[in-house]
Amino acid sequence: MLSHAERARALSLAQALCGERIAWVWASPLPAAHQAAQLVAGRLGVSMSVREDMAVDLVEALSEIADAHRGESVLIVIGNVGAQAIQLAGRDAARTEALVAALGNGSCVELAIDGDG
Numbered sequence: 001m002l003s004h005a006e007r008a009r010a011l012s013l014a015q016a017l018c019g020e021r022i023a024w025v026w027a028s029p030l031p032a033a034h035q036a037a038q039l040v041a042g043r044l045g046v047s048m049s050v051r052e053d054m055a056v057d058l059v060e061a062l063s064e065i066a067d068a069h070r071g072e073s074v075l076i077v078i079g080n081v082g083a084q085a086i087q088l089a090g091r092d093a094a095r096t097e098a099l100v101a102a103l104g105n106g107s108c109v110e111l112a113i114d115g116d117g
Helices: 004-017 031-044 058-068 081-089 093-102
Strands: 022-027 048-050 073-077
Touching: 004 031, 022 031, 031 048, 031 073, 058 073
Parallel strands: 022 048, 022 073
Antiparallel strands: none
């Protein structure tokens, strides 16, 4: 169950995105991420899916989502920022620390993936 603060963040995100053309909402299998994604997708009137593999290989999951939605905007709700930042940063400790500092709980980041990945 989302906390009051998590629910408020999800509703705020939905409000901020209502002028955008979001084609789909994807979520990691973490319960809070899944619930927040459902809430936002419902408010935006778009479909939502859970990607179980986001908990295992976020980079691969993001690449596959980008391939499936070329030319479209999607929302991806991940959760567990610290673990995901470490996975994205690999072995670069400085980059990991910077990502964890930049991506606090409830943070939003726009990620653009071009034709070359």
